[in-house]
Amino acid sequence: MKKTKNGGAHPHSKIELWLENGLFWSRWLHVVFYVGLGVVQVGMMTYFVKDLLKIFSEILHFDGEQLILAVLGLVDVVLVAQLTYMVTLGGYTTMVSHLDIKDRHPDKPKWLAHISPTTLKTKLAQSLIGISGVGLLRAFFELDKLQPNHVWMRLAIHGLFVFSALALGLLEKMSDDGDEKHHRDGGDSPPQGEKEPYLPHSG
Numbered sequence: 001m002k003k004t005k006n007g008g009a010h011p012h013s014k015i016e017l018w019l020e021n022g023l024f025w026s027r028w029l030h031v032v033f034y035v036g037l038g039v040v041q042v043g044m045m046t047y048f049v050k051d052l053l054k055i056f057s058e059i060l061h062f063d064g065e066q067l068i069l070a071v072l073g074l075v076d077v078v079l080v081a082q083l084t085y086m087v088t089l090g091g092y093t094t095m096v097s098h099l100d101i102k103d104r105h106p107d108k109p110k111w112l113a114h115i116s117p118t119t120l121k122t123k124l125a126q127s128l129i130g131i132s133g134v135g136l137l138r139a140f141f142e143l144d145k146l147q148p149n150h151v152w153m154r155l156a157i158h159g160l161f162v163f164s165a166l167a168l169g170l171l172e173k174m175s176d177d178g179d180e181k182h183h184r185d186g187g188d189s190p191p192q193g194e195k196e197p198y199l200p201h202s203g
Contacts, residue, residue, distance in 0.1 A: 027096050034096070037088040044081045048074060069141055076134045083127040090120040118172045125165035132158040 055062075055070045062070065093099055094117055136154055139146055 030091070030096050034088045034092045037084050041081055041084055041088075044077055044084070048077045048081070051077070065141055069138060072134055072138050076131065076138075079127060079131045079134060083124065083131070086120070086123055086127065090115050090123070094120060118168065118175055122165065122168040122172050125161060125168050129158070129161045129165055132161050 051070075051074060055067075055074070059067065089099070093115055132154070136158055139151055139154055143151070
């Protein structure tokens with residue numbers, strides 16, 4: 001609780017406390033977004049299975065190029081689904097609440113144990129590079145159907161994704177180096193000459 005210069009309670013401290021608590025608890029509104037993304041993955045799975053069955057039903061009539069294009073379409077769906085899954089779990093963990101299962105489940109994703117907003121952005125950028133790369137590969141097989149400016153535009157977008165991923169990776173490394181230097185210099189220890197507060201042991 002904030003206090004005035006005279007030592008009394010600040011007249012707006014309760015209102016401010018309620019406001020801050022309300023803003024803090026408003027993070028649970030984000031659950032709707034992440035549950036929605038989870039439901040979207042069911043739709044993507046349905047779309048994937050439908051395309052997979054279509055490929056199997058027509059695979060004898062495909063030539064090599066058509067088969068590659070069909071498989072690239074499936075890979076594209078998989079990459080988008082992985083991106084959605086990453087945003088769902090990573091976003092919930094960083095913005096709403098920690099997942100209790102991540103500390104005890106044997107199949108927990110390794111990246112989830114060290115997730116941070118910067119790490120999540122880097123992984124998202126890497127996923128976008130993969131999706132963009134698949135799109136470029138598909139465009140390579142359909143050059144006769146595309147206008148040159150469309151191909152150059154895709155190349156420019158892919159280059160932008162690569163540059164963004166490199167920049168985010170550099171920022172993450174700088175942040176990790178700064179944290180490591182901070183711990184090495186004793187940034188989390190109490191100032192010299194001060195003792196840590198005594199904490200009585202229970203029992």
